[in-house]
Amino acid sequence: MTLSTRPDIPRGDRELSRRPARLGRLGPLLFLVHAGWMLPFAAAGTLIPAIMTEIDPDRKVALYGTLATTGSLASMIATIVIGTLSDRTRSRLGKRNPWIASGGVVLAIAATTMSFTSNFPLLVALWITFQVGLAVVLAPLFAVLPDRVAPSNLGKASAVIGFGQLVAQSLGSVVAGALITVPREGLRWLPWLIAVTAVLFVLLAPEADNRNEPREKGSARALLRSFIPPRDRDFLLALIGRFLLLMSFMSVLLYQLFVLTDYIGIGVGEAGRVIATGGVVMAVSSGAATVLSGPLSDRLGRRKPIVITASLIFAAAETPLVLSHSLTAFYTFLGVGGFAYGIYIAVDQALLADVLPNGDDRAKDMGILNIANTGPQVLAPIVSGLVVTAVGYRSVFVIAIALALASALVLLPLRRVR
Known part of the structure; x- marks a missing residue:
């Protein structure tokens, strides 16, 4: 009887035994696929506002706020x-890879279709x-991180993911700056990078056949229950802390x-050239921080002080x-x-993996935690737009500082994460 089918071994122990001691090929592939989705997404953060400026310069902030908010709400739900569906998927290709591809x-x-239209309702739908x-x-x-990476390597894997995202985010700013006067060209072609890297990841990092793995019976009621966060104190603190910090960063x-254009x-x-140069600045500072912070967290066995330090540096920035x-x-x-973001993102995914309360719902629970990625994209355009209209940009920056400091305070009481 194989280890994976022996009933006398707890499921958690069986899963840990299947995770390799080294990252191996999975490490570079995690870098590739996370860089692949982040670069076009980061570029879109500049290209979409530029298209809104083309459509209606006087209403550009309102149009962008509407577009970003509706898209991000859809993203949170999806x-x-x-x-939840991925956790319950059983196929020859596994439960993650069919969706990723x-x-x-x-x-x-x-995105390609968006590049050909100026009809705002259609742009929102697309x-x-x-x-x-x-x-x-x-x-x-x-x-994939909690599924396939051993706990001793979570910091390294988180750093690899973070470094890929940071490099791509910075390159996205450079690319968007270069395409600022022709934003539709960037929106037309860049998102295909996500499709290509996702397919490469699936082909080169195959997942085990899981058709014999038991699963909970699906129902509409069970799907609705998936929107309720686990009643776990550390999980909720990690969710709130991440949300506050990314809200601080995204607000700016x-x-x-x-x-x-409006404040400076x-x-x-010229703004396009500044954004491109700023992308390089951010790439250098965040990349250096990421390379140092992830392995350091594994060596020290501590995540919380590193993430809290990042929050404080954010406020200073x-x-x-x-x-x-x-x-x-x-x-x-x-x-x-960028340096603070590099510190944070290098350890953040490992911290989130450490607070997951249930191995059967990893994708669902990681999805709830990653609402902290999309949630700020919903609220930042709304809050910043209202604040800018009422009292100007300086107040936005003051609020961003307060949010970063609040994030540090929220993470202090974490118990399962040192």
């Missing part, structure tokens, strides 16, 4: 639904489709084009924008904030 094609088709397609990729992809980053006072063309309307303040935000 992430939990797809995560299909979502990229859907979103790429939606952006919702894009976000749902991305959720089909990401909900099962985030579960998602509006960087408008911050440059430069033209769209956003302070110069409150004090100055200058490009120096903007570059300082990207450089110091």
